[in-house]
Amino acid sequence: MSLVKAKKHLGQHFLTDKGIANRIVESLVNTEKYNQVLEVGPGMGILSDFLLQREDLQTYLIDIDTESFHFLNEKYPQLGDRLINGDFLKLDFDAIFPDKFAIIGNFPYNISSQILFKILDNRHKVVEMVGMFQKEVAQRCAAPAGNKEYGILSVFLQAYYKIEYLFTVKPGTFNPPPKVHSAVIRLTRNEVETLDCDEKLFWRVVKAGFNQRRKTLRNAVSAVMPKDKMDNHIYFEKRAEQLTVDDFVKLTQHVSALMQQE
Known part of the structure; x- marks a missing residue:
C-alpha cells in the first residue's frame, strides 16, 4: 500500500x-x-x-x-x-x-x-x-x-x-x-442532564459576557437585556472570566427573573 x-x-x-x-x-x-x-x-x-x-x-x-x-x-x-x-x-x-x-x-x-x-x-x-x-x-x-x-x-x-x-x-x-x-x-x-436555568438564555449570557470580556457584566450583558432593568447584583460588577459555570447558571436565573418583571 x-x-x-x-x-x-x-x-x-x-x-x-x-x-x-x-x-x-x-x-x-x-x-x-x-x-x-x-x-x-x-x-x-x-x-x-x-x-x-x-x-x-x-x-x-x-x-x-x-x-x-x-x-x-x-x-x-x-x-x-x-x-x-x-x-x-x-x-x-x-x-x-x-x-x-x-x-x-x-x-x-x-x-x-x-x-x-x-x-x-x-x-x-x-x-x-x-x-x-x-x-x-x-x-x-x-x-x-x-x-x-x-x-x-x-x-x-x-x-x-x-x-x-x-x-x-x-x-x-x-x-x-x-x-x-x-x-x-x-x-x-458529568451528571448534568439539563442546566438549572433557561439554557438558550445561558448561552446568550455567556457569549455576551466573553464577547466583551474586559468589561463588567453590567456592560457586556446589556447585549441581552437593557441596563435599566439590571439591579445591584454582585455578578453585574464582575467580568465574565471571574464566573464559574455555576455562577453563570445563577446569573442566567437572575437575568431571566429581571427580564420577566414589568
Missing part, C-alpha cells in the same frame, strides 16, 4: 509516534459506560491499530479524505461498514450509534471548535472524548475560572463535561510537523 499524503486543506498532520498513539488510546477509561468508539480522521491508522486491539471496544472510523478511506479499507477489510468515508461534522450519530459511545482522534486543527460543538450538541450520546488539539485550544477547554484562557468554550464544555488536560505533544512527532505544540485532553460526561 502506498502511503497517504497529508493534505494541507484538510489540516492533516499524521502522528508518527506509536508510543503516544498507544497512550491516547489507553486514555479511554470509562468503558463501563459504552462499548463503541468512533475515531475521527484516522489518516493511516496509527491510533486505529491500537483501538482494534481493544477487545472491550467496537471501533468505527470516519475520514473525509477519500485517499485515506481507500488506504484504511485495504488495511482493515474486517471493518466493513464501520469504516465511513464522510464528514464528521455532518454525521448523524443516532443513525449509527443506538447507544452511548466515545469519540477519539488526532483532530484537524482547522475545525477543532466545530468538532467540540458537535460533541456538545450530542452530549446525550457522547460520554467520553479523548482528542489531540492545538495546545492553546486544549488549554482553553480545561481552563478554570479566573484563568486568562477561560472563555466561551471553557464554560460550555465544563457545563456538561469534566475536562482533563492529559499531556503535551511536540511538533516533531507529526508528519508534517505543525507549527505549534499539541495536547491531548479527555472529556468525561
